[in-house]
Amino acid sequence: MIVKFQQFSMSDLGFFLFLVPPILAVLFIHNLFKRKQKFPNLPPGDMCWPFFGETIGYLRPYSATTIGDFMQDHISRYGKVYKSNLFGEPTIVSADAGLNRYILQNEGRLFECSYPRSIGGILGKWSMLVQVGQMHSNMRMISLNFLSNARLRNQLLSEVEKHTLLVLGSWKEDSVVCAQDEAKKLTFNFMAEHIMSLQPGKPETEQLKKEYITFMKGVVSAPLNFPGTAYRKALQSRSIILGFIERIMEERLKELNGDENDLLGWVLKNSNLSKEQILDLLLSLLFAGHETSSVAIALSIYFLENCPAAVQQLREEHLKISRAKKQSGETELNWDDYKKMEFTQCVISETLRLGNVVRFLHRKAVKDVRYKGYDIPCGWKVLPVISAVHLDPSLFGRPHQFDPWRWQNKQGSSSGNGRSTGTSSTSNNFMPFGGGPRLCAGSELAKLEMAIFIHYLVLNFNWQLAAPDQAFAYPYVDFPNGLPIIIQHRQINHDDTRPNS
Numbered sequence: 001m002i003v004k005f006q007q008f009s010m011s012d013l014g015f016f017l018f019l020v021p022p023i024l025a026v027l028f029i030h031n032l033f034k035r036k037q038k039f040p041n042l043p044p045g046d047m048c049w050p051f052f053g054e055t056i057g058y059l060r061p062y063s064a065t066t067i068g069d070f071m072q073d074h075i076s077r078y079g080k081v082y083k084s085n086l087f088g089e090p091t092i093v094s095a096d097a098g099l100n101r102y103i104l105q106n107e108g109r110l111f112e113c114s115y116p117r118s119i120g121g122i123l124g125k126w127s128m129l130v131q132v133g134q135m136h137s138n139m140r141m142i143s144l145n146f147l148s149n150a151r152l153r154n155q156l157l158s159e160v161e162k163h164t165l166l167v168l169g170s171w172k173e174d175s176v177v178c179a180q181d182e183a184k185k186l187t188f189n190f191m192a193e194h195i196m197s198l199q200p201g202k203p204e205t206e207q208l209k210k211e212y213i214t215f216m217k218g219v220v221s222a223p224l225n226f227p228g229t230a231y232r233k234a235l236q237s238r239s240i241i242l243g244f245i246e247r248i249m250e251e252r253l254k255e256l257n258g259d260e261n262d263l264l265g266w267v268l269k270n271s272n273l274s275k276e277q278i279l280d281l282l283l284s285l286l287f288a289g290h291e292t293s294s295v296a297i298a299l300s301i302y303f304l305e306n307c308p309a310a311v312q313q314l315r316e317e318h319l320k321i322s323r324a325k326k327q328s329g330e331t332e333l334n335w336d337d338y339k340k341m342e343f344t345q346c347v348i349s350e351t352l353r354l355g356n357v358v359r360f361l362h363r364k365a366v367k368d369v370r371y372k373g374y375d376i377p378c379g380w381k382v383l384p385v386i387s388a389v390h391l392d393p394s395l396f397g398r399p400h401q402f403d404p405w406r407w408q409n410k411q412g413s414s415s416g417n418g419r420s421t422g423t424s425s426t427s428n429n430f431m432p433f434g435g436g437p438r439l440c441a442g443s444e445l446a447k448l449e450m451a452i453f454i455h456y457l458v459l460n461f462n463w464q465l466a467a468p469d470q471a472f473a474y475p476y477v478d479f480p481n482g483l484p485i486i487i488q489h490r491q492i493n494h495d496d497t498r499p500n501s
C-alpha cells in the first residue's frame with residue numbers, strides 16, 4: 001500500500017484531478033435522471049450545479065420591502081413553487097400561501113424543522129431552533145410558560161415600559177441617534193434582565209452585550225471556521241457567553257432560595273434539563289427574543305417617518321390613553337391601556353408584513369409529499385418564503401405601500417388608495433411569526449414591546465432620517481447605516497382635545 005502511494009506521481013494526481021469534474025457531472029446527471037423517473041412531477045426550476053447551486057443568487061442582498069430579483073425572476077419563470085439547489089441540498093422553494101401553511105401545520109408529520117448545521121454549531125445542539133420531537137416540545141413548554149399571557153400582563157408589560165423609558169430618556173434634543181442600535185439596546189437589556197436578572201448599564205451586562213454583538217455577527221455570517229473569520233470569533237464569543245451564564249447558574253445553585261422571577265431561576269427549579277441544555281436554551285431565547293424585536297422596532301421607526309398620516313392617527317390614539325391616565329392619577333401603562341391601542345396594532349401588523357423580519361423558514365420533507373400535483377421528495381429541503389406571500393399583489397393590494405389602514409378590516413387587503421376595502425385576502429396569509437407547532441413563542445411579547453415603544457415615541461418625539469438609509473435583506477434585515485434619525489422633543493398637551501400635530 002505504502003509502495004503504491006510512493007509510486008503515485010504528480011502527473012497521476014493531475015490526471016485524477018482532471019477527471020473529478022466530469023465524474024461529478026456524470027453523477028449529477030445520473031441522479032437527476034433517477035429523480036425524474038421516481039418523481040415525475042417535481043416543480044419546475046433549475047437545480048444548477050451541485051454544492052453551491054443557486055445559493056449565492058438566493059442570498060444576494062436586496063431591499064427588505066421587496067422579494068428581491070432572484071425570487072422575482074424565479075416566480076416569473078417557474079411560478080410560486082419551484083425547485084432549486086440551495087445550501088448544498090435539493091430544495092423546494094414555496095412562495096405559495098397555501099403550501100406554506102400546509103408545510104408549517106404538518107410539522108413533525110410530513111415536514112421537520114431543518115436549519116443549516118452551522119446554526120446548530122453556533123446556537124448549540126440543544127437550541128430550540130434546531131431541536132425536533134420531544135425535546136423541542138419540552139423546551140417550547142418552558143418558553144411558553146415563561147412568556148404566558150399572565151406574565152405579560154402582570155410583569156412583562158411594566159418591565160418593557162421601564163426599558164423603553166430608559167432608552168428614550170437618554171435621547172437628547174436635536175441629537176442624532178442610531179435608531180437600530182437604540183432598539184437593540186432596548187430589547188437586549190429587557191431580555192438580559194428577564195432571562196437572568198442582569199441590570200442595564202452594569203459592567204457585566206455591558207460586557208455580555210459586547211460579546212453578544214460578536215456572537216451575532218457570526219450567526220449571520222458564512223460558516224467558515226478559520227482563524228479571523230466572523231464565524232470563528234462568534235464561536236469564541238459563544239464560549240465566553242456560556243461561561244458567563246454558567247457562573248451565574250452556579251451561584252444560583254448555591255443559594256437556597258434562588259430568584260424564580262427570571263427564566264434561569266424558573267428553569268433551575270421547574271425543569272430537569274441538564275446544564276448544557278439550559279445554557280443552549282437561554283442563549284437561543286436571548287437570540288430569538290432580541291434580534292427580531294429590535295429589527296421590528298427599527299422598521300416601525302423607519303416606515304412611520306415616511307407616513308405622517310399614520311403618526312397623526314397614532315398620536316390621537318395614544319394621547320387619548322395618556323389623557324385618561326392623567327385624569328385617573330395613574331402614570332404607568334397597564335393591560336387595559338394596551339388593549340386600547342387598536343390602530344397601533346394595525347401599524348405593527350403592517351410593519352411586520354412589509355418589513356418581513358423573518359423572511360423564510362428552513363424545513364425538510366420527512367416523507368414523500370404530494371401537494372396540488374407537485375412531488376416533494378422525502379429528504380429534500382423545503383423553504384416556505386413568508387415574505388413572498390406578504391408581498392404578493394394578488395393577496396395584499398399595493399403590497400409595497402406602507403398602509404396600516406389595510407388592517408382595520410382585519411383582513412389585510414387594500415383598495416389601492418391607501419384605505420382598506422374588506423375584500424378578498426384574509427389574515428390567514430399573514431405569518432410573520434411562522435405557524436403550526438413552532439409558531440413563535442414570543443409573538444405576543446414582540447407586539448407588546450412594539451406597542452409600548454410606539455406609545456412613548458409618538459407622544460414625546462418628532463423624528464426624521466438624518467442621512468439616507470434603507471432596510472436591506474441579507475437575508476436577515478438590517479439598516480446599512482444603522483438608521484440615523486434626528487430627534488426633537490414634543491410637549492404632550494393633555495388639555496388640548498384637538499388632534500395633535
Ligand code: HEM
Nearest residue numbers: 140288289292293296357358361433434438440441442446
Ligand atoms: C417581531 C419579532 C419576532 C418575529 C418576527 C419572530 C418570528 C419568529 C418565527 C418566524 C419563528 C418560527 C421559526 C420556525 O418555525 O422555524 C419564531 C420562533 C420562535 N421565536 Fe420568535 N419572533 C419574534 C420575536 C420573538 C421574541 C420577542 C421571543 C422571545 C423570547 C421569541 C421567541 C421565539 C422562540 C422561542 C421561537 C421557537 C419556537 C419553537 O420552535 O417552538 N420570538 N419566531
